[in-house]
Amino acid sequence: MDFLPDLPAIVAGHGHAVLLSADGELAHLTPGRVAKQLAGAIPLVVHGPATLKRLGNPAIAVLDILELFAFVCPAQSLAPTAAGLARFLEVPVPATQEDAAAALAGYAEALLAKLSLGRDVPANRDAPGLAAAMGQAGWGWAPYVLAALHAPAARADGMALRLWKRLPRWEAEAPRPPASTFPIAPAQARARLATLLGESAEQRPAQSDYAAAATTAFLPRAAEGNPHLIIAEAGTGTGKTLGYLAPASLWAEMNAGPVWISTFTRHLQRQIESEAARLGPLEGDRARVVLRKGRENYLCLLNYQDAVESKRGIIPLGLISRWATASSDGDLMGGDLPGWFAELFGHMFLASIADKRGECIHAACEHYTRCTIEHVVRKARMADLVIANHALVMAQAVWGGLDDEYVPSRYVFDEGHHIFDAADSAFSIELSGTQLAELRRWLLGAEGTRSRAKALAQRFEDLTAVDESLIRHLDAALLAAKALPAPGWSARLAADLAGLQHTAANPSELFLQSLRLQARARAQDAELTGPMPVEVELFPIEDEIIESGAKLARALEKLRAPLAALRERFLDRLETEAETLDEPTRLRLEGAARSLKRRAIDPLAAWKRILDSLPTAAPTPGMRPEKIHFLRLEREQGQDRDIALLTHLLDPTEAFIETIAAPAHGMLITSATLRDGVDN
Structure with missing residues (x-):
């Protein structure tokens, strides 16, 4: 079933554009001629702001397939190009701009068909009312989305935007008991590493030796203020991430306590999270791995409510509503919200609905028990591995806990060569x-x-x-x-x-x-x-x-x-x-x-x-x-x-050692480029 009428499509390059008319005719145009050639018709595009910029920012309306994707596939992502859509939909990647222009309508139809197929699932229960509300605000995709949902006459439903009524509540749990201190034998770490790698993996003796050496950081502390501290350089290609995940995950399982893994860059956090997925899920609802970030990265339901009630940006708010119900953590800045979302609707929009420094009212907030940040905090309390950045980990140690009084006893500091800079920031005034x-x-x-x-x-x-x-x-x-x-x-x-x-x-x-x-x-x-x-x-x-x-x-x-x-x-x-x-x-x-x-x-x-x-x-x-x-x-x-x-x-x-290292029981500091004072 086709949900779209015949529509033009544009693929814009630098200094030229390909326009496929509604009649199927291809034209190569200079950017300045595109608006005149459209004659008021609304074309299909991929990434509207980028397309319009290449066309010289003409005052024309477009149907951006990325917006449709965000509605149909919330909390999923793809490269914001025709090729990215093709790979996601598992169809041939267009070889030329002409092929891409001809394929856009098919991509949109495939997304609408996907939505139609799932129209009766619980996640789409409020979709008709939400799409109608977005349509009232001028969303061009609304009639086609409603057709795919078999609800062409649906009325705008303001309740569909009330995300704060739909997100699950967290339940208060008893504090986790202090972790035990049973050690990890080097042979156990080697065996866990082999399991994570699989039988067909390339054998890397250096990686196995690294995992065995890292177990020193998980020995029981013998004296107060004297943690087991190991500094380990692992050059590119060693496989240090799995090398320390092996003993860290074993220690967390054996001792019922978390290991905090700290990095300097966001990219490495996601890499560690991906590698840790090899461990598999735990039984029940407890998450094995949780990524902790600063509060300003997360959706604030009170700010979101303010935006909805002021009727500012109903179209992006509708898409955020779809995303938040599917998101794993409510992270607006690098989580499962596509990175191009801010390019479509503006970084200021996302900042306006994120938590702001000093504004959170915590338990006084009417949305406290549904708060995305509190959900992550509670998941982290019960996790085996908590991934964070150096700044957050150091702030936690300085304050004696972040959103609770918990301070970890076991750390892994990856990208250890950045500890000086992170400590300089954390301990400055x-x-x-x-x-x-x-x-x-x-x-x-x-x-x-x-x-x-x-x-x-x-x-x-x-x-x-x-x-x-x-x-x-x-x-x-x-x-x-x-x-x-x-x-x-x-x-x-x-x-x-x-x-x-x-x-x-x-x-x-x-x-x-x-x-x-x-x-x-x-x-x-x-x-x-x-x-x-x-x-x-x-x-x-x-x-x-x-x-x-x-x-x-x-x-x-x-x-x-x-x-x-x-x-x-x-x-x-x-x-x-x-x-x-x-x-x-x-x-x-x-x-x-x-x-x-x-x-x-x-x-x-x-x-x-x-x-x-x-x-x-x-x-x-x-x-x-x-x-x-x-x-x-x-x-x-x-x-x-x-x-x-x-x-x-x-x-x-020196402050890092006094505040973070000394109170810890064990710490591994590692990097691809790490030396001590005597070049060892």
Whole structure:
């Protein structure tokens, strides 16, 4: 059955295009002639934005087969070309642009036939109402999709967009018991590796030796603070990924505990995930391997709901609704959402529905029990292997846990040559206008903007209402937060005179302005006219910075103290009311205490330490300093936009050892290019 009428099709190259008319005639055209030749007809294309760009961005409507693919095959991907569609549909790949243009209609028909065949499966129950709603928003595929679903008269159903009503809820589970510490024998690791490789695999003695050597990282720890640490170089072709997956997976199975595998690049994370699939699934619902990423990578149901209710971007929201119900993890940025989705609808669209730094309200959110991030967190708690990046793993260790209090005891750091850079970032301190302003926004809310960011008083209203002392602490903190940069601070920073009175009254802005003046004074004139950030040494330091820094330090302590008192009262409630607190309230208190510490108390304490040290932190000439202090002036379109005071450790691996390695029981650091200090 054909669902499409005869439609034109376009395949655009660089400087030319092939147009197949609805009558089946092929024409080779220059980009500028295509729109005129179409005469208002809507053509089939693959990757509309790229096609239109090659045509000179004419004002024409197109039917992008990638959009149809995203609707019919959610959470699947393919190369965004005619050849990619052909391979997915398992049909001959077109050899020429003419062949591709002639094949597009067949690809679309095949996708519609696939949808029609599965129209009665549960996943397509809401598809007619969703397609009709997208059609009302101007989606050109809607009538053909409805025909394939045998529902040409379907009405738009707003409920079909309410993804937050359909995703499954997670169930609270008891914490996992501490892992055992049974060792892995080298022979066991070799045997597991052979099983993973299969009988027909090429024999690589170096890979087997590597797997055997890696078992040292999984021996029982003999003394506190003295982990089994092995540094292993494995050159390209050794097969190190399976080499460490063999002992890691065995240890996790034998000891009922997770091994965290950390990488620097996203590509390697996916490679490890693919290789780990050889282990096969576990019985029941427990996932063997879970990929953990930063919260900003995942779909936020509250942001998605805001977008739906404001009727912004109904077409991409409809496709996201289809994807999210089929997705394995809700990862918008590199998961099973096709990478070209952002090219079709814009990276800003995806950013608008992802979790945002500081905005998550955790257990206070009405969608908390369906939250995509919380699903991943809970899957990771029970997994054998957790794959993450260096930044996330180090943040977890610094904070004593990420979304819970769990810190792993066994690590594998692949791409170990990047540990220095990752540690440098994790253990550095940045005091900038942006950081200070973000904290103010987290505490006081959006302050007149259209953002949904709520003030702390709103987020904690139900927790503080039970105790007048809590309200006093909260009020004191919110009053002290006025010392942080107010809205418009960046524009005032860039002005030499404008806003001077306001700046003088605000200790944060006064300090930022003093940093800016020193940065500009110490920079080269050519740097101040260029587009790149300007970096200068902090020392020798101007008196104005020390004076304004002392004033800011006092203001930050006035903010930190009531927030710390508020957190202590939340923790007291968790202890004294443990037998009477219901589960939602307990989760709210735990989340509130955790977010107060990470978002406010810890940063405020770190900033105050920097400010307090300014009078005495100047390095002695000729001596090796422990820390490096410098200023970075951010510029945009010829204007100063932000200024930061940064403190980095000269050797951040010392902090890595103290914070991550020493508390661990075992750690493997590996890379294709890795040497110690004596070139071994």
